[in-house]
Amino acid sequence: MISRVVRSRLLGALIGVMLISWSSLSMAKSLPINTRLGGDFELPSTLKTEAGNPGKLAKLSDFKGKVVLLNFGYTHCPDICPMVLARMTQIVKRLGDDAKEVQGVFITFDPNRDTAERLSEYIPYFNKTFVGFTGTEAQIAQAAKQYGVIYLPQRGESEAGLLFSHSDFIYLLDRQGRVRALFATDEPLDKMANDVRSLIAEE
Amino acid sequence: MKFFQIVAIVSTLFLSVFAQAGKLTAEGGWVRAVPPVSKNTAAYLTLKNGSKKDEVLLHLSSKAAKHTELHTIVVEPNGAKKMQKMPHATIKAGTELEMKPGGYHVMLIDLVKPLKEGDTVELEFIFQHAGKLSLSLPVKMSEDKAEGGHHHHHH
Ligand SMILES: [Cu+2]
Numbered sequence: 001m002i003s004r005v006v007r008s009r010l011l012g013a014l015i016g017v018m019l020i021s022w023s024s025l026s027m028a029k030s031l032p033i034n035t036r037l038g039g040d041f042e043l044p045s046t047l048k049t050e051a052g053n054p055g056k057l058a059k060l061s062d063f064k065g066k067v068v069l070l071n072f073g074y075t076h077c078p079d080i081c082p083m084v085l086a087r088m089t090q091i092v093k094r095l096g097d098d099a100k101e102v103q104g105v106f107i108t109f110d111p112n113r114d115t116a117e118r119l120s121e122y123i124p125y126f127n128k129t130f131v132g133f134t135g136t137e138a139q140i141a142q143a144a145k146q147y148g149v150i151y152l153p154q155r156g157e158s159e160a161g162l163l164f165s166h167s168d169f170i171y172l173l174d175r176q177g178r179v180r181a182l183f184a185t186d187e188p189l190d191k192m193a194n195d196v197r198s199l200i201a202e203e
Numbered sequence: 204m205k206f207f208q209i210v211a212i213v214s215t216l217f218l219s220v221f222a223q224a225g226k227l228t229a230e231g232g233w234v235r236a237v238p239p240v241s242k243n244t245a246a247y248l249t250l251k252n253g254s255k256k257d258e259v260l261l262h263l264s265s266k267a268a269k270h271t272e273l274h275t276i277v278v279e280p281n282g283a284k285k286m287q288k289m290p291h292a293t294i295k296a297g298t299e300l301e302m303k304p305g306g307y308h309v310m311l312i313d314l315v316k317p318l319k320e321g322d323t324v325e326l327e328f329i330f331q332h333a334g335k336l337s338l339s340l341p342v343k344m345s346e347d348k349a350e351g352g353h354h355h356h357h358h
Contacts, residue, residue: 078243078312079276080284082235083304086345118240125238150283158288159270159312160243165285168305185305 030202031195034179037171039146043107043135046120055116058131061177063103067199068173072149074110075122078160080168080185085126087189088170092127094193101200104130109151110164111140147171147179174199222338226254227294227330232340234267234324235304239317245274246309246326246340247302252294259331260292260300267324269313276305286310318342 045058060068069088073081085106092099106123108114111134114122119132135143144151151166172181172195180199183192222229232248246265252258265271273289284305292307294300302308309326318324322342329335 075238075241076243078235078237078241078310079245079274079286079308080305082237082241082244083345086235090345121240122238150281152283154285156286156288158272158274158286158310160272160286160310163286165279165283167281167283 031180038179041143043133046132054120066103068103070105070171072107089126107133224336225333227333234342236320236342249301251299258294262329265326268311272310274310275307
């Protein structure tokens with residue numbers, strides 16, 4: 001009799017442990033808030049002014065309420081920047097209907113060549129909803145600093161002319177504009193899409 | 204030096220490319236489609252040296268661009284990535300040179316005309332031993348596999 005009680009208690013405890021571990025496994029860990037990086041900026045964008053030309057001043061915080069995928073680059077970049085933009089495009093594609101909850105943002109660190117006009121011919125090629133930002137060198141330097149972005153012009157032996165050595169993270173921002181994840185170029189797309197979904201679910 | 208006839212099989216369905224010069228083969232090549240406003244792009248492929256001799260890629264060219272260069276990406280101590288022109292590349296006997304986004308690539312500078320998805324780009328490589336290797340690569344928006352970070356090759 002006693003042994004049966006002990007056994008059933010043991011069984012109960014075992015089931016309890018299993019339930020706890022199951023629920024902690026199934027409940028995805030929420031992404032930590034990065035308090036070191038991020039912040040708002042207001043810059044000329046690829047959005048159209050009232051006159052109908054690209055260059056409308058916009059803030060990152062205008063996209064508050066949406067999950068943001070943000071990256072820095074330059075349009076004369078032949079390898080890394082189009083790869084990163086293509087990766088952002090593919091994440092958004094994976095989201096299906098949830099894509100409308102996401103805003104892609106590109107900030108150039110080559111504002112002398114990347115005017116709002118040029119950006120508006122370049123960025124929509126990857127995804128029509130993505131918005132590009134440019135500005136003065138000082139404005140760009142400030143925004144880059146907020147996100148810990150490094151970019152250094154370099155003249156090498158290449159016929160490609162002015163190139164930059166630069167960092168290439170995709171920043172994942174939640175609906176409040178807080179940095180929640182940095183994605184390197186070898187981060188699997190499915191994992192990134194899952195992280196985006198977890199922020200969409202946050203409300 | 205023996206010159207082998209070009210063998211390039213382009214399958215538009217699977218977008219796979221295979222070309223060969225002697226014991227040197229090229230696989231899985233593609234060229235990145237870029238917006239018409241963009242004058243530069245990159246080509247990616249894997250070169251396999253199946254011979255017992257080290258092979259050197261001496262020269263490369265394409266009619267699609269004014270300049271064709273071999274580049275690699277170097278990660279600097281601060282984490283920034285820097286693109287660097289390589290005068291040539293050595294592929295040791297029995298090994299391969301994998302070109303992929305963020306690594307070795309063929310830079311096409313000053314495109315003669317914009318490239319769009321579905322176009323093909325002709326490339327010509329000259330190797331020290333295998334001689335000439337010509338191939339035509341499909342233009343694609345991206346290679347999902349290469350950009351998913353799923354496969355990692357270490358050399
Ligand atoms: Cu390059």
